[in-house]
Every structure is written in structure tokens, then in C-alpha cells.
Amino acid sequence: MDLKLELIILPVSDVDRAKSFYEAAGFRMDIDVTANEDYRVIQFTPPGSECAIILGKGVTSAAPGSTQGLYLIVYDIEVARAELVGRGIDVSELFHDAEGIFAHSHDGGKFVYPAGNKGQVAGPHPTRADYGTYATFSDPDGNGWVLQEVKQRAPGR
Structure with missing residues (x-):
């Protein structure tokens, strides 16, 4: 199905x-x-x-701005971020998570939405791992979007 x-x-x-x-x-x-x-x-x-x-x-x-965690998967997050910024969109700087729990692991690791700033580390993932680098932006009401860099999708995706 x-x-x-x-x-x-x-x-x-x-x-x-x-x-x-x-x-x-x-x-x-x-x-x-x-x-x-x-x-x-x-x-x-x-x-x-x-x-x-x-x-x-x-x-x-639903209350305006209440939708969060809308993921936009991009091949090159720096290019995508620069294009959005060039279009006048306020996009966060790149970040990754301190513990590695946000990045999807190809061996069955867990995935957790990076709510707020807790556990965020400035800059891209140190090895530029797929599913490991993020940037965020919101629409004028606060509906929240997440850019996530993925160059090679996990099997079955």
C-alpha cells in the first residue's frame, strides 16, 4: 500500500x-x-x-502559527539557506545537535525533532553526515520550517 x-x-x-x-x-x-x-x-x-x-x-x-516541524529536505543546505536569505527570508544559521540523536542513523538509530535550541551546536555536522545539519525559519505567524541536508537518503526512502 x-x-x-x-x-x-x-x-x-x-x-x-x-x-x-x-x-x-x-x-x-x-x-x-x-x-x-x-x-x-x-x-x-x-x-x-x-x-x-x-x-x-x-x-x-487550529491556532495561527501552531504547525511546527515541517521538514524541507535539501541536497546542499548552504545553497538552500543562501537562496532563501536572498529572497528576504530570515533563516537561522546552520546547526547540528551535540549528542547526534537528531541525525538519522542508517543502522536503526533514533530521530528526535530538534525543538527549541536545546542541544544545538553552531555550524554544520562535523562530518557533514546526512540528516545531520539543519537551519530553521518561520512564516509570519510562527509556523516552523526545518531545512535538513540529505545527500544520500536512507535505504527504502
Whole structure:
């Protein structure tokens, strides 16, 4: 059975402000439809992704900014970060974790989302291990995105 994640709904407080942010970040706008004054749907797809995001008015009851841990996997995190910064997006500096628990291990190691700054060490992973280097950014409401560098995906991915 294939289960493909296709869509994530992001709660935002100001639809036009969020639309401007995701356009600036280089996400492709797929639709912008207003059904009435209480319902508007905007769908964006990150470059190279098969999963899109929806934001709008009347699309979710979740609190604006409450979606966290949206991972964007990139081949070269320095290039991706520089492009986003060049587009006016406030992206953190590169970091890795002190204990190595965030980086996915090919031998069944565990993965833990790097919430907050606890355990973060400035700079890329010392050996530039796949799944080991991160940068973060947030949309204007605080929905949280994580860039993660992966050059060679784990088996079965």
C-alpha cells in the first residue's frame, strides 16, 4: 500500500501576508480561490516537492502559527539557506545537535525533532553526515520550517 502525503494545512492569521511570504520564499502558487467572504483557499507547493500546503480563511480551526516541524529536505543546505536569505527570508544559521540523536542513523538509530535550541551546536555536522545539519525559519505567524541536508537518503526512502 502506498500512502503519499500530499497536503498540509497551515493556520495563518493574515492570508495575504502569508501568501506574500510563501511567494517570496519561492513556493509555487497552485490556486487562490475565494468562495465567499468567509472561505478562501491558497495552495502552494515548495520547489521540488510532491507535498503542498494550504493556507487561507475558514480552512482550519487550529491556532495561527501552531504547525511546527515541517521538514524541507535539501541536497546542499548552504545553497538552500543562501537562496532563501536572498529572497528576504530570515533563516537561522546552520546547526547540528551535540549528542547526534537528531541525525538519522542508517543502522536503526533514533530521530528526535530538534525543538527549541536545546542541544544545538553552531555550524554544520562535523562530518557533514546526512540528516545531520539543519537551519530553521518561520512564516509570519510562527509556523516552523526545518531545512535538513540529505545527500544520500536512507535505504527504502
